[in-house]
Structures are given as structure tokens and as C-alpha cells.
Amino acid sequence: MATLSDRLDFVLGKKAAGPLAEHFGIHTVNDLLRHYPRKYSDEMTTAGENEELEEGVHVTFVDTITGTTTGDMKPQRDKKGRIRKRKWLRVTLGGRGRAVTATFFNADWMIPELVEGTRLILSGEVDYFRGALQLTHPAFLVLESPGGRTIGTKSMKTIVSTSGATGDDLLAAFERDFFPIYPANKKVQTWEIYACVRQVLDVLDPIPEPLPESFLRQHGLITEDEALRAVHTAERSAERDAAIARLTYDEALGLQWALAERRHGELGESGPAVAPRDDGLVAAMRERLPFELTAGQRDVLEVLTAELAATRPMNRMLQGEVGSGKTIVSVMAMLQMVDGGYQCALLAPTEVLAAQHARSIRDVLGPLGMAGQLGGADGATRVALLTGSMSAPQKRAVREEVAGGEAGIVIGTHALLQDAVEFSRLGMVVVDEQHRFGVEQRDRLRSKAPDGVTPHLLVMTATPIPRTVALTHYGDLETSTLRELPRGRQPITTNTIFLKEKPRWLERAWQRIIEEVGAGRQAYIVASRIDESDKDKKDNKNGGPPPITVVELFDRLSGGPLSGLRLGLMHGRLPADEKDAVMGAFRSGEIDVLVCTTVIEVGVDVPNATVMLVMDADRFGISQLHQLRGRIGRGQHPSLCLLATRLPEMSKAGQRLKAVAATLDGFALADLDLEERQEGDVLGHSQSGRAITLRFLSLQKHLDVIVEAREFCTALYERDPGHVGMAALAAPFTDDRVEFLDKA
Template structure:
């Protein structure tokens, strides 16, 4: 007999176990039994008098009444035309394209099961073309086959059901047969054979979920749930098994997060309570505008967090242009008032430089410590990037390590070993989805003496993992829902270039009209254009190679920023002042271009995604995004947020060659229909799914969630959270709950636990 922890090589033999380990990294019985069916095939059900839908996959059992071998008309070979009497009144027409190979098994008079796709060739008349088949024993013969005669999935399933005495064809009379996620080397029927073999050896399991909890929610015992998810007898079996196993997934995640919350609560941070007479109060007094009610509320929430000895771990989300930077600056100044330093991590040098300019401008004499005319409570705000001149970089490093700089703004350069802080009290991460967890952790580790700095992460469009962690209750969240006064609405339109090429010409005319009215515009491209085949977002945008096979594999051609810049200067936008900005320009050139655009001496900025976040030019009112289908939902929303920041109505045009009715066009239409960043992030989550919530993957390709949906199962997640919190508060190490501890470890391995501790 077996338990969930038993090794597969002991239960299945080395050959089968090695195949499962190579294909799916399965080592134990639990690994295999937690590999749930993707769907269920209704095998072995005779056809009713109803006509099946065109394209439906059906399985029929009957007797072959005719089997005629005919030569093909236009090529060598033969067809086997078969009539299968299912007892429904009209024989099913079946065609095999390799007639010579199957004629010895598929012949008149034998009973057979056939499984394939329905194809209507005229109204009321349908057939199966080249189905999988299995020759069955006669009804008065034993149900056991000693030899499998057949082909396709049915034959594979039969071989998977083969025991020492042969194949029990009664298995094919089941209403539901599981179909598993599989590989070319390990097919679904191979997995089914292994699952059945393990289930036959499985002992009744000690259920880690207490009986009162199961009774309250009407949940199956774990042993029964694992059996029914793989070998259900009825549709209700599948639903009940999924309900139990879905709750297990939610509980495993919540146990991990409850343990993590308990550990975080044991960490220590420097308390930074607000001061009525410090730099934060002086900054608030000199603001030339009134904060929104939402900004004041969030400032109060974060201020209260910073006053505690437990490190803040808060997500600040808000629409593009909702004033997140002002809120973050106020929080940083409160930390500076307490004698600590702050680090602001930006994803690009353009944004880091923009933050440096805008924070110094907002602070004025409050950012001029050590200079003539500095205010009484002034601090220093310094910039540190990888491409700075050596002298400027040395000065910035010195200001950070001596504590002269209260706020240090930078890119990945802040994470390098050479960067040290005198007393780091807070880390602010702008557009946190652009950084990996390990990068954020490396910056937080620069605090001294085992003290954890407070952490504030900001985003306008949370990525799926951020939404997942927020839904699971792992992040404290503050949301800005109001836009500051004076912001203009943004209209968005999809421009289908293939169907309406003239609309693109109209886009350039619209830019010209706006510039003539004294305003500015962006033109955004997905790649730079030096034929490296990669855009700045990392996608492959290379031009198709010659040859039919290469052309089929390459994505559609996209417009490069270098080409578009030259074309517009010489053509549609001739006479306007056109600037160029992309990530490979030297830092001083990028800064010079942005300064010129800010000053209004550049009318149109042709650029890549370096302007995605943080760039603030209120006079820009039009954005044209070329090859918009190449960008993700979050990117499009961030890019669009560069306009609409002033008093004039703004327009965003999404130019695409995507096919009408396709998923790419539907995604663009959804982006154009709303400016609600969180709504768009949920759309992104629905399309990409949650991803590996407890690991570093964010692509949706690797998932720690098999059945649980963070969008559809909120009630289950909430109930699991309450139970997990109660258990962990009473038993932090789960020493008294070994079954729950094993459930938690099954959901997340040691590497992911370490990852979560950092995130």
C-alpha cells in the first residue's frame, strides 16, 4: 500500500518514474495525483437520435456493416469507406485514409468503438474522418481483450488499461475518461495508467483538514476527492472533487502567507513618526495647489505605518497622473525628518532623471542643503545612474554613504555592491512591475544592523502577480481614485491600418493641427531599428527572413523608431520640430532631448517605451502608438498616461495591423474603451492568468495554481485566509498540524518560500 509521500519509482518502477520526472518533475505519489485532468472525454457512449454538432468530438460503439476499399482519385493509396451501425437508425459513415493498413482489423461484421470529429458534408449527413478506433469483443464474450487492435487515442487508452490478463473494456463504458496535460513523450493515456496504478495502491489518507471545517463547507475527504478527480462516475463527482481540491490550494497559499506575515511582524524597522516642525510639514505648507481628499487620506495611512516599529509593506496604486509621486515624496520627507535616508528606484534613466528634476523643483530650497539660500530643514536629493560621468557618480556615492543625501534617486545602479547608505530607512519602488523581487530585496538589504527599511511600491497598472498577492491579502493597499483638478479627458481610438490606410494619414494631420495650436505630441514605436530583432520591451520584432518556412515562423514586420523618425521628418511632419528618443542613446543625449521636449522646443517626440512611466509634459495632447498590438495592456495604459496631463482634451491613437475579430484587436478595443487602470489590469489577469503566484515566473506559463482562480474564487480564498490565520496565530510553526504543514510544502517548495520572504 502507498502514501502520498511514497516515491514513484517504488510504486511504478524506474522506467515509468524516470519518464514522469523528466517530463513533469514528478517524484512522489502526491506529485502525480496533483496533476489533475485538463478535461474529460465522454468515451464509450452510444449515439442518440440527435444529430451532433459540426466539429464535436464523439465516441460511438457499433457493428461494421460495410467496409469498402476504394482507390484515391488524385494520389496514390486507398480509402476505406465504412458504415457503422450504432442502433440509432442510421449508420455512421466513417472514412479511413490509410485503407490498406486498417482493412485487416476494420472489416465487416466486427464490433468497434470509434472516436473522432464530426464533419457535415451536406445537411443532415455527417461522417467521421480517420477516427481513432478499437476493435471490441462480442457482447456474449468476456469483456477482456488479450490483444489490442486499434489506433489513435482509443488504442492508447486501451493499452494504458492493460493488466496482466489483458484489457478490461468495461473501462471504456465509463461516462468520463480523464484527459491530462501531456507531452510528446508522456501521453495522456500513459499518465492515466500511472494514476490508476497509484490509486490502486493508495492507503486511506489522514485528512489534514479538520472535520468541522469540511462539514461547514460540505467538502469531501481528501482520499475520495483525489480518486474522483481522476476517475469520476458522474458530473457531480468532478464538481465536488474540484471544490475540495480548490479549497486545499487556497488554504496552502494562505498558510504560506500567514506564516510570512507572522515572520514579517517579527522584523524591526526604525519608527519614523511625523513631526509638526520638520521638512514634511514645510513642504506641505508650500504646495501651490490643494491635495485631493484621496491623497490626504493615503498620506495619513502611510504616515501611520511609518510611525510603527514594524516595517511598512504597502502598495500604492492609482491612475496615471493621480498624484502618486506627491504622496511618496511626503512619505520620504517624513522618514528624512526622523534622521533616515530614502532610496527611490526607477526603471529607466529617463524616469530617474525626470524624478530628480521634478522632486528638486517641487522642494525648491528644501532640497538645497549645503547651498546658499537653503531652507532650515533642507535635505539633498541626488541622482545615481549607471551612465553618469565618474566625478558625478563619485559625488553621489559619497553623499549616500555619509548621509548628506536624504533622498537618493536611481536605477539598477542603486543595487550595485559599491552603493552604500549611511542609514537607509525607506525604499520607494516606482512602477514595481519593472523590477524583479531579487532586485528589490538587494536594495532593502542595504539597511544596517538587521533593521528592515520601510517599503512602498507604486503602480498605475498592477501586473497579474501584484493583483494576485493583493487578492490573497499579502500587501497592504492604498488606492488613489481621484485625478487632480485641471486634468483633461483622454479619448482613445483603434486605427486598423490594413482596412483603413487613410486613417493613418489623418493621424499625422491631427498631430500637425495640434502643434499649430501650440501643443505637442508623441509617436511611439516598439523597437529601435538596428536589426537586432528585439524591441525595448523584449519581444521579437525582427523583419521576416527570406524563404517560406522562415516567413511562416517570424512575427509580422513592425516599424522601427529610427525609420519612422526619418520618414516623418521628411514626409508627413515636415516643417515641424521632430525629436528622437530611445534607450540606446547616450544618457546626456536622452536628457537633452527630454529637456527640449519639456521646454517646448521639440514639437513631436518619436520614441520607444522609454517614456512609458513618469514623463510629465502637460502640453502634450496627442499620442500615436504604432504596432500597438505589440504592447501589453499595462504598457499601453502607461504610455497613454503621458498625455492628458494638462488642461486640453487629449487623443491616443492605437495603430495596428491585427486581424479584425482576433484576440489582439479585442485587447486593443478593450484598452480604448476604458482609462481605468485596475480594470485593465484585471483584463490582463484574465488573459494571462495569475502566473506562478508563489514563484518568480510572471508569464502565466508556470503556475502554482491548478484549479484555483484568483478572480473567480474570492469567497473560497477569503474562507481559507480566515482559517489559516487562526491556525498560524495558535501554532506559528504548524508543529501541531503536520498535515497542514505538508499541504503547505506541497504547494510551495523551499526556493519559492525564500522568494516570498523577499517579495
């Protein structure tokens, strides 16, 4: 007998288990039984004579061979270097009135067996060649042969043997209301997976139930044992539906248990407790703030202040709309740690954003950030910046400042993660634009703290996150949200330009930019790619013309509609010093119009910019467009965002752009973005690069299930952190084949 934890090579043998491990990462009985069918086909018996079958549909035909054709394959050398000549065989099934062909390669042994008059089962995926229906190298099983022999594909013979069917009842093994079709490939076909599943189920011990009976009753769920058997073998749709309902909870519970393990694993460590002071940098900073904090900022700061004063390390995500004031909140939190004698590290995804953080934090601190400098306040700290493009002497000087403890706030890019960077007393890590970094990267920075200390962690994102995603992908973090924008933020009007229907609107857009510049303001013009070598994955996906490149757009505008203005070019392939120079010139007003890529998506703050035109806007995601739009509307004047596309207004992409134009609510747009994306895109990737998918649990539809699972797992983990059954449910999200939360 077998249990869920048993290795498949012991249960099935190495020959059957090897391909499952190689191609699907399936190693145990539990892995195999949770490789759920991707669909159930009701076409496992003879398809109707006039039935139209879609390409790619897995179908089984039961018919008689009415014709055969053979031919020679290209000679090949075997492992010993000998030339082998092989033949292919094509059989035609015509007894049903509609011809179906099936082609087999390396078919020498089949030719004398699969002759006219042979009745057989053929099973495979439908393909069409010049309008004719065909199957290529399908699974097969002979039912009646003129020669009297019963031959077939091993997987189909295994299905027959496991079903107990014999003689005239062979076909009964395949006549089912629902037949499972598994995620498969050419090396491991769905029949082979099904055969392995049947073999395992025949020897499987009753599966222990990990959930309390009261939980099952409350939610009307069947047992784990019933569900894992029925999802693969159920004859009736009602049984299958009951299994899916239970396994949906399994996925939610496994996910939340994995997250609970991570939360408690970190929370059990020792955090640097720093109580707020009345006479430190925080108090001085409050006195010099040139504006009043919003109610939302004050509420979040109250939470952060309490968590930084506790011995349990803070693990919190701060999300908020572009311009909602996350940065000043993080600065106040970092100053609390500096007051306690600790250093803080702020990790940013790009050099442009890191440099801007350093500039804005120095500006807001003023004398409080000028320790050791003329004009510095008593008790001041120092703000250091470290990026990869700095010269070796510059990097060395900053590292010495950090190692010596002189810099209380250290801002940088991935350069902060290098082994050469050592902190004197790191107590807090702030990660900006969290989705640009993985868990491993933020943990690597936290590991630079003194032994026995786990720094507090604050991750920030201006990309609004649906609640289901916050409870799953970011489920190891507590969440705070800033929805209120600071006073004085100007409204942004967004319009779409459908160039095919209204080509003259683009001319009006150029004129509007000229008018804004004439009034003393500035503009962004955004393109989706740099040049022709920068291939866009969506070039063929949307069906529209290839997008204009930023280099081409810059040249066209410089000599055309905007020739009278001062244009700057900005993209990610420019050297860092050139990017800084262009950005500095735009910020100081020496450049009127910045023609750029999404390098300005986050962090670039130019209050005088009031217009943004996004070319080929259909090439951008919903949240990305919302991020880009947040670069304007940051000053005294109302702003305008124009989304231009060459796709039709009624196309899916056109409707998506209209949805973005219709609202400034980033959270509503985040929900819309989630609806359009595959769950695996949201959840991250395994180490092998495959997207992690939830087969039954939907981040769009099952918020209630996710919330219930989180509450259940939180409570149970407090009582029994070593729960064996829950650990089994969490295995797909915690074993060494999956970095569940790595979204870098």
C-alpha cells in the same frame, strides 16, 4: 502504503518516477495527485462512424486491422557505433466503415504481431494528413490476435492490470463516462500518467483532512481524501464536480497560506520605528507645498505615517491612476524616515524614469533637498541619483555620498542593487512600477540595511490592479489606492482610427497634430517596435500586417506629413546620454513631436504634450495603452489620444481598442485586461520558466473564494503557523521549484 509526502521513486520506482520529475517537476505523491486532468474525454470507446473529430482531440478507437504497410527508416548508429536498420509500420483500421491509420516507428517487433484480422484498442491524439484521419505512434492494446498473443503499450497494459479486467472484459477498463486526459507530452503520455495515478491511489493511505469539519459543512465541500481520488477516477460527472469544487478551495487556501507565511516571516523582523515630528522636514514640506493634497492622498499618508512609526516593517502597495499623486505621497513618507535619521532608496525600472524622479523630487523639495549647497535650508537633506550609464568617477562620488549618509534620498535603477552600493542607515525602500521588479530584487535592496533592521517597503504602481490579483500575486502586501485625480487635471478624449475602413482619418490625425503644435503644444507618436530586427511576438498572432517600426515612421513623417515640424526619435536602444538629450529637448519645447516606442510608457512628464497617436495600437495590451495615454492630459489643455489599427473594427482587437477608448477608468480596464489574459500570465513563472497556472481557481470568477481563503488562513496562521495540512496545500507555491511572486 503511501502518504502524500512520500517520494514517487519509492512508490513507483525510478523508471516510472524519473520522467515525471524530469518533464513536469513531479517528485512526490502530492505532486502527482495535484497534476490534475486538463479535461475529461467521453470518447474512450468506439467513436461514431460519421463523427467529426477535431485535430488534437485525444480519442480511443476499438477496431480490426484491415491493412498494413511497412517501410525502412533511415539507418541510425546505436550507442556502440553499430548501424541499425529499423522499420516503420502503418496499420489501417477499416472495420468500422471509416478508415483510420496509425503509424509506428522502430516497429520491427510489432510487424509480425499487428497483422490483418487483429482486433485492438488504439489511443492517441487525432491528426489529419491530406484529409485522412491518422494517429502517430499511439498507445495500443491487442484484444484479439490471430497468433493468440496479447501485447500492447506498457501504460495501457498497466491500466488493464490495475482495473482487474481480464479476457473479454479488457475493453471494460476503457469504457468510462469520463476519462482523465492529463497535461502530457511526447516523452510522458497521458496514459502513462494515468497508470501512475492508479498505482499510487491503490496504495495511498487515507488522506488527513486539513480543514475543520465546520468549514467543509459551511461551504458544502467533500473531504480532501474524496476529492483527490474522485478528480482522477470519478465515473459520474456529479462526483467530478464535487471534487473540482473542493480542489478550487485547495488552490485558494494553498496560495493564501504561502502568502501568509511570507507576510508573517517579514513582519516578525524588526522595523525602524520613526514617529512623526512637528519640527522636521515633513512639517517644512507641508508648508511649502504649492498645492493642496487630495482627500485620498491625506488618507493614505495617515496610514503610512502610522506604519512607519511602528516596529513592524511596513509592506504596502500604493496603486493609483497615472497622475493621482503617488510620488508626493512617497516623498512625504521618505521625509518622515529622514527626520528619524534614516536613508531611503527609490528604485525605478528605467534611467529616464529615475532621472525624472530625481528632477521632480529636487524641484518639490527646493532648499529642503540642498544640504551642503548654497541656499540649502537648515536641517536639509540631499537627493542622490545613481544609474548604470554614469561614468566611473560619477558613480564613485554618488556611492561615497550614500555610504557616508549625506544623501537622505537615493534614487536609482538596478545600479542600486550592486554590491558596491552601501548605505549608512537604510530605513525605507520605495519601488516604483512594482511589476517591473521581482521579489528577489526588492529584497536584495532591503538587505543593505544595518544588521537586525528590516526597512519599510512601499511599492507603487500606476497600473490599476483587480482585487483578485491584489489578493494573490501581491498578497504579501497591504494595499492602498488613490482613485481621486488632483484638481486641474484635464480630460482626455480617446478615439480609434480603423485605417482600412476610414483611411483618410489618418490624414486628419496628422493635421490635428500640426494644429496643436501651431497652438504652441506638443505630441507623441508611438510605435510598437524599433526596427526590422525587433521582432514582435504578435506579428502572426493577430493576423494583421506587420507593424510599422519607429525608425521607419520617423523617416516617413520627417519627409512627409510632418516635414514642417521639429521631430525627435526616442527608443530603448539609444545610448542613455542620447535618450536624456532627446527627452530634455522635448521637455524644454525644442522638439514638437516625439516619435517613440513605449520607453515613454511610465514616468515621462511633459505637461505641454496634448496629443498622442498610437500606431498599430492592436499590438499593445489594454493596461499598456492606458499607461501610454497617461502621458498626456497633464497640463492646462484638454488632450486627445488616437488609437490607430489596420485590423477590422469588428475584430477582437478592434473591440478591445473601442473598450479602451470608451473609458478613462483604469480599474475597469484592468478587469477587462484580466479577462483577456491567461491566469499564468498574471501570477508569474516558475524557475523553469513555465507559467504558474491555477487549474480550477479563477482570478476572474472566484473573488469570494479568494477572500474567504485569505480570512481563513490569516486567522489560522495566528493560532497555528506550523499547520502541517495547510503547508501541504501551499507546497506548489512555496517549494524551491517555484518563485511564485517573481514577476520581473
